Amino acid sequence: MNALTLPDIAAQASRQALPLDWVGMCGIAVPLWLAGQRLNARADAGVSLDDGAARGIHMSRLYLALELLEHEPLSPALLRRVLQHFLDSHQGLSASASLRLHTEALLKRPALVSPLAGWKSYPASIAARLDSRGFHVELSVAVSYSSTCPCSAALARQLIQQRFSQDFSSRPLEHSAVLAWLGSPQGIVATPHSQRSSAQLQIRLNPAATDLPLEALIDRAEATLGTALQTAVKRADEQAFALANGQNPMFCEDAARRLHLALREQPEVHGLNLRVVHAESLHAHDAVAESRWNWEGA
Numbered sequence: 001m002n003a004l005t006l007p008d009i010a011a012q013a014s015r016q017a018l019p020l021d022w023v024g025m026c027g028i029a030v031p032l033w034l035a036g037q038r039l040n041a042r043a044d045a046g047v048s049l050d051d052g053a054a055r056g057i058h059m060s061r062l063y064l065a066l067e068l069l070e071h072e073p074l075s076p077a078l079l080r081r082v083l084q085h086f087l088d089s090h091q092g093l094s095a096s097a098s099l100r101l102h103t104e105a106l107l108k109r110p111a112l113v114s115p116l117a118g119w120k121s122y123p124a125s126i127a128a129r130l131d132s133r134g135f136h137v138e139l140s141v142a143v144s145y146s147s148t149c150p151c152s153a154a155l156a157r158q159l160i161q162q163r164f165s166q167d168f169s170s171r172p173l174e175h176s177a178v179l180a181w182l183g184s185p186q187g188i189v190a191t192p193h194s195q196r197s198s199a200q201l202q203i204r205l206n207p208a209a210t211d212l213p214l215e216a217l218i219d220r221a222e223a224t225l226g227t228a229l230q231t232a233v234k235r236a237d238e239q240a241f242a243l244a245n246g247q248n249p250m251f252c253e254d255a256a257r258r259l260h261l262a263l264r265e266q267p268e269v270h271g272l273n274l275r276v277v278h279a280e281s282l283h284a285h286d287a288v289a290e291s292r293w294n295w296e297g298a
């Protein structure tokens, strides 16, 4: 039997004529180049099946088009070429194509003070679509940070004030005595709670963007929040982290507003959709805020 005699079920007519919105493959292992690294990724690749009478799409053609990802850094232009391949190989069948890549960038992050550094992983995904409305790309990444509750900080300060008032009600206010008190457990009789938090950032790239600014997006988000989770930490770094948290107390609403305003002004951002989750240590549930700008379906 040779290739010409192999049955081709996909080429048959469907018994139930009906177009399908998306047909493809999910979870294909692919390598890609991003943020200066070769990364493992999982691809979801597909097209619409607009010809309702056709039995199926040609999955192998989509799979083989993904080979393009191996050879050059991931960019909007490369994604567009892959999607154009999907459509060219499905002429008469499909008018829209999409590709979603799930990966994890591993970036080296410096300590706050000491000359140390360590690795931090950032789950990320890139989604591209080509259809009659044009081509667009979305970039998503999760950034983890610490958030100190501003309400808890104010309540703790009040208790410290009360304790100070008690302890110094009958003592003269001498500099050395106050300094010693501040350095004692009485000087911090209450501490605010803080929580490990995460921001899920999704941006739609400006159509003119030539790069996928993953690292720039992460850097911008971490600088905006001021309390990114750390990697290598010595005591000097921990002290700097305590200061950063004290200077940046945040409700989830504060974090969402900060991120929205900082990301929206980036020239490569055409739209954004973000969700921040503060995994409360006061409650057994999370505090969550979402914000969108120029986001379809919002």
Ligand SMILES: Nc1nc2c(ncn2[C@@H]2O[C@H](COP(=O)(O)OP(=O)(O)OP(=O)(O)O)[C@@H](O)[C@H]2O)c(=O)[nH]1
Residues within 6 Å of the ligand: 008, 010, 055, 056, 057, 058, 059, 060, 061
């Ligand atoms: N359309 C479709 N194909 C599937 C599915 N599950 C597995 N396949 C297989 O995917 C394989 C590749 O399909 P095609 O791309 O049509 O393969 P081909 O006919 O050899 O390639 P072309 O000559 O380029 O059409 C076939 O062996 C299908 O059986 C499915 O649910 N739908």
